[in-house]
Amino acid sequence: MSQVIVYDKPDRSEEEVASAIRAKFPSVELLKVAPRRLHFRAPRESLFELCKFMRDELAFEHASCVTPVDYLDHFTVVYHISSWTDHILAEVQVDLPRDDPTVDSIAPLWGGANWHEREAYDLMGIVFKGHPDLRRIMLPEEFRFHPLRKDFIVGRRV
């Protein structure tokens, strides 16, 4: 019988986590600190290293969600990464140019991000470098569009 892993009291405060990240990654911009929430913007080059640091040093055990958003002039991929230890949900925004929407995959770090990234690729056309299995997930393989993009017109024949 193994022990139950208990997360009743947070180990670090939001400010401690934020300052640890800022000390290590000067290029990461801190947008907002709120109770149990941290909001960052990171350049895409440092995303993987940032996530690795968060997982290994700051006890972010869980990748909650990967959300691609189409802002017409650029894409933003929003990562929600949770720390059960510190009761924090961190939001990392990464801006990608519209003509080259590639970013490093975080699926090698957290297995839970695997299908989220496949979905982002399927519906928004974001390419995740280093993803173990980047295929369409909702739509058929032969589908030629990424329907969540804003230039995809609803009701168009495909």
Next chain:
Amino acid sequence: MTDEMWINMGPQHPFNHGLWNLRVKLKGETITAAEPIIGYLHRGWEKMVENRAYPQIVPLADRLCYGSSLSWNHLYCLTAERLFGVEAPDRAKYIRVAALEMQRITSHLTWLMAVGTDLGSYTIMTWSIRERELFLDLLCKLSGARMTYNYCRIGGVRNDLPENYERDVNRTLDEFDRRLRDLEALMDENEPFLMRTLGIGKMDGRTAMNLGLTGPILRASGVDMDLRKLDPYEAYADMKFEVCTHTDGDVYARYRVRMDEMRESMKIIRQALAEAPAGPVRVKVPRCPPKGNVVCRVEDPRGESLMYMVSDGTERPYRLKVRSPNFVNLSASPPMLVGFKISDVPAIMGVMDMCIGETDR
């Protein structure tokens, strides 16, 4: 020496509740690889809501999962409230907690029904569906609908509690407490059920966390994680309840956690109705929210469900992303299946509580 072969279990197969496909690679009868395939029910929900006004999305959120529609309905309203910068009145928060916990019980009973069918006990199916009807009647009295409640509103709930509601709920809970013991006896003293669940589909807590598992399945692997405690919303911070965990991490542990959770939900319902303060149940909200984005997460009956909403200041959301707990739980199923026999598949996948409506969206 037998050759390995791939077998499609689905999209139409008695064990998979909903339209999805599980491909398993077999060597003899042992599973050596597995791949769930989804997308058969993809309705483009996230694209659809980009062309709807905020209040129009409330009933659509119900349709994400027919088994626990209120929790999606509530999550959408809570996210929209944070985006609009309004807060539901205190009374509405308590009513929502009571309704959500009733929804959790009905969802768990639907799951128990499915597990019973999968493992060949039709008595469990008929009994749990019968007890579920008790709570559907209560929710019907509250909201006017049996399955898709459309009860939460942005800024509160649709209506106050009906007359004598607390009395009716407490009577039902007293009755259900007795019947839940019967249901547990039906499972726990059932030798074939124990043989098919103990030690099957094992996963340890650290692996489960890395694979993104949440909800009862994670708690059954010995991780004390419940967003009602970790990231409290509505009136959950005032509620006294225990987080149910189990350390074995097998199918039986997942069954056990869900049964215990129903007991805790009953405690929460009683508290929420007893402590609900008087006052209004709904506030006015503006037509258009300010520009910005907001993230919100709750503990669904199946795990962590999250919505991320972006507003451009118009009456329609610019982007609304749904994180479905089942989507991720399903993606983490192959490591649970590998090494077990093909006859264990219904047990392992049955306790996942599959709901394809929210998985495919």
